[in-house]
Amino acid sequence: MKKGEKILLGVIGLLVLITIIGGISMEWVRQHSDKPMFPILTHYDFSGDGLQGFRIYRQSNCNSCHRAVGSGTSMGVSLDGLGSKHDVNYFYNFLKEPEKIYGAKTIDHGTPPKDAAYVSALPDADLHTLAIFLSQLKSDQGSSSSFEPPKGESSFIDAMLDMWVPDLWRGQYKDIRIKETTNEKEGKQDAGSK
Numbered sequence: 001m002k003k004g005e006k007i008l009l010g011v012i013g014l015l016v017l018i019t020i021i022g023g024i025s026m027e028w029v030r031q032h033s034d035k036p037m038f039p040i041l042t043h044y045d046f047s048g049d050g051l052q053g054f055r056i057y058r059q060s061n062c063n064s065c066h067r068a069v070g071s072g073t074s075m076g077v078s079l080d081g082l083g084s085k086h087d088v089n090y091f092y093n094f095l096k097e098p099e100k101i102y103g104a105k106t107i108d109h110g111t112p113p114k115d116a117a118y119v120s121a122l123p124d125a126d127l128h129t130l131a132i133f134l135s136q137l138k139s140d141q142g143s144s145s146s147f148e149p150p151k152g153e154s155s156f157i158d159a160m161l162d163m164w165v166p167d168l169w170r171g172q173y174k175d176i177r178i179k180e181t182t183n184e185k186e187g188k189q190d191a192g193s194k
């Protein structure tokens, strides 16, 4: 073997070793830690109709493209937490006339031959029950499907804002986190100064 080949092989071997050690340590930490590695920031509290909707959801094969209530495919759109973004009416109208609600072309929902075209053709009562189910998939503060940013300070969000927010916006829009932190830190100092 030439010297260059040995070095190359050595480097590849080292990378493989690091990957294996990394994988094993991560799995070990995951199993031995009492905190979940990724906090779960969505929840659901189904009413009778919501539960019935969940049943229809499973029978109607939505899981082949979606994820909800912690199961389904990770390949498509996750529905967990969406109920904090939209209401029953929105979901019903989306399921019935997706492109009208999106105001744009959809990929799978819509008219045949799209793969999820069968959804709009489900009985109206089923669509309504599905909409109730979807509206009960709630998100907690800080989840990607929530309008509320995570509690407390985040150097990551600060850095992102510094990097991406145009100066023009700073005067026009209010950082929705400011109320929370000023109230906590400086008491009611800025109350009244609008």
Ligand code: HEC
Pocket (backbone or CB within 6 Å): 057, 060, 061, 062, 063, 064, 065, 066, 076, 077, 079, 082, 091, 094, 098, 105, 106, 107, 108, 109, 110, 115, 116, 119, 130, 134
């Ligand atoms: C063949 C794949 C597929 C199937 C089956 C499917 N969906 Fe979808 N779904 C999508 C895709 C892709 C989108 C994004 C919109 C689009 O382009 O069609 C979407 C979007 C959605 C949205 C809107 C999400 C948002 O943020 O606006 C809801 C709600 C939804 N689907 C519910 C359902 C329900 C309920 C079923 C079963 C009755 C179902 N879907 C079956 C692929 C699918």
